[in-house]
Amino acid sequence: MLAVTALALLKLRNLFAVAMLAGIYSLLSAGLFTALDAVDVAFTEAAVGAGISTILVLGTLALVGHEQKKSTRSSVIPLLVVLVTGSILVYGTFDMPPYGDPGNPAHHHVAPHYLEESAHEIGIPNVVTSVLASYRGYDTMGETTVIFTAMVGVLLLMGGVRKRATSEMASGPASGPSDQELDGEPHQQPDGEEDPDGG
Amino acid sequence: MEDNVILRIGAKILIPFILLFALYVQFHGDYGPGGGFQAGVIFAAAFILYALIFGVDTAKRVLPLRFVWFCGALGVWIFAGVGVVTLVLGGEFLNYNVLRHDPEHGQELGILLVELGVFTTVFGVMVAIFYMFAARRQVR
Numbered sequence: 001m002l003a004v005t006a007l008a009l010l011k012l013r014n015l016f017a018v019a020m021l022a023g024i025y026s027l028l029s030a031g032l033f034t035a036l037d038a039v040d041v042a043f044t045e046a047a048v049g050a051g052i053s054t055i056l057v058l059g060t061l062a063l064v065g066h067e068q069k070k071s072t073r074s075s076v077i078p079l080l081v082v083l084v085t086g087s088i089l090v091y092g093t094f095d096m097p098p099y100g101d102p103g104n105p106a107h108h109h110v111a112p113h114y115l116e117e118s119a120h121e122i123g124i125p126n127v128v129t130s131v132l133a134s135y136r137g138y139d140t141m142g143e144t145t146v147i148f149t150a151m152v153g154v155l156l157l158m159g160g161v162r163k164r165a166t167s168e169m170a171s172g173p174a175s176g177p178s179d180q181e182l183d184g185e186p187h188q189q190p191d192g193e194e195d196p197d198g199g
Numbered sequence: 200m201e202d203n204v205i206l207r208i209g210a211k212i213l214i215p216f217i218l219l220f221a222l223y224v225q226f227h228g229d230y231g232p233g234g235g236f237q238a239g240v241i242f243a244a245a246f247i248l249y250a251l252i253f254g255v256d257t258a259k260r261v262l263p264l265r266f267v268w269f270c271g272a273l274g275v276w277i278f279a280g281v282g283v284v285t286l287v288l289g290g291e292f293l294n295y296n297v298l299r300h301d302p303e304h305g306q307e308l309g310i311l312l313v314e315l316g317v318f319t320t321v322f323g324v325m326v327a328i329f330y331m332f333a334a335r336r337q338v339r
Contacts, residue, residue, distance in 0.1 A: 125229065147271075154328050
């Protein structure tokens with residue numbers, strides 16, 4: 001199913017259909033993750049891959065038009081690059097431990113500790129949540145920061161700032177970005193101290 | 200799409216349930232699949248649906264762009280703020296054990312707050328990005 005969808009994605013030139021098929025591809029992967037018992041990942045894939053990103057792609061299509069331009073260049077060199085990279089990746093997987101083997105390194109490092117101790121160290125039943133939010137709290141904080149950074153990036157590239165810059169042309173183009181720093185960064189220091197009142 | 204009765208009524212019926220489901224996913228993350236990230240995306244999806252059906256300008260009256268930006272930043276400092284609080288209370292950065300007298304309750308409280316931070320950021324960022332794409336379309 002996934003392969004058929006991927007091939008259809010390659011063949012189609014109507015980008016609207018491609019966006020829809022990409023959403024379907026995400027939904028199928030979500031089904032695959034569910035079959036592998038990774039419900040949290042499946043949930044995320046369905047919400048983000050099939051939901052939000054499809055909407056954003058459609059939003060982009062409304063800006064750039066629906067038809068893909070016919071490429072005039074020869075596709076031999078790209079094909080070669082893809083084949084070589086693909087075979088290196090497949091070669092790399094030969095070194096991976098066999099799927100589902102209880103002796104895999106992934107099952108012997110920290111995973112047993114998390115699975116056995118989570119119930120009385122953290123006290124919540126969902127181990128995925130306790131790993132994400134507590135044992136691996138730094139990583140999740142990094143992720144949150146990455147999402148925030150994505151917003152700042154899109155903000156700088158698209159509309160928002162430019163519109164303000166044109167409306168405040170008199171105050172100069174540098175006013176946009178500096179406004180944004182005011183929105184984001186300097187909040188962090190004082191607010192960290194204030195949090196005990198809220199929590 | 201503002202004239203289509205079926206879409207308008209359908210969206211009006213669906214949106215409260217989408218919001219409620221997002222909150223369920225958020226607060227049930229401790230027990231079942233889900234958590235701040237998924238809940239934030241679903242919560243944002245409700246507002247994006249509203250914006251698609253009733254127009255972005257109407258949606259911006261409900262949820263102003265500045266507020267969404269603020270949410271995006273707010274979540275990160277809630278997260279980092281919890282870390283700073285644990286530092287002040289004498290633990291390591293993001294060691295929730297010190298938040299309450301009982302380490303287990305501390306962990307629960309810490310996870311709740313941290314998930315709230317993730318939720319706020321993801322929600323803000325998703326809606327903000329959508330707004331920016333939509334605003335760009337209107338310029339053309």
